[in-house]
Amino acid sequence: LQLGLQKTELTEEEFYLAEALTAKYTKPSVYDCIALAIAKVRGLTLLTGDGPLRKAAATEGVNVMGTIGILDQLHNGKYIEDEEYAECIQRLIDKNGGKVRLPKYELEIRLQRVRKND
Structure with missing residues (x-):
């Protein structure tokens, strides 16, 4: 947190989207799907090097950077x-x-x- 990371809480929309993404994509972890849901709903760039998560993000129209x-x-x-x-x-x-x-x-x-x- 001292380096600029911020705690955040899931909105109800993000929670349900993360749940749907977890069912839709079997390779990314639950936590990956939560990060993807937050990025999608908030219009953020997703920071990851994980291949399956990158693929899911591309399908969902979320910008990714590694x-x-x-x-x-x-x-x-x-x-x-x-x-x-x-x-x-x-x-x-x-x-x-x-x-x-x-x-x-x-x-x-x-x-x-x-x-x-x-």
Whole structure:
């Protein structure tokens, strides 16, 4: 909570939508469906890297952003400099394949692009 996350309560509409989404999509967890319901009702971008949840969000017309997208936003908004962006991307590449599962090609493109700017 100290880093900007906020507690929220489900509205009745969100509760019933989450229940319907849980019945409709078998792969995302109940908590994933709650997050999807909140994002859909409130018109928010859903932050996730989970494949089944991304697929459900696309079907529901909810915008999704993952780790790479967040880094892109931070870099494009000038919240982090080229060097820090490149370091983050390189660390993701180094850790990729274990707990980190991201599209290697997308990471490499970004790393090449930012290094050309140096």
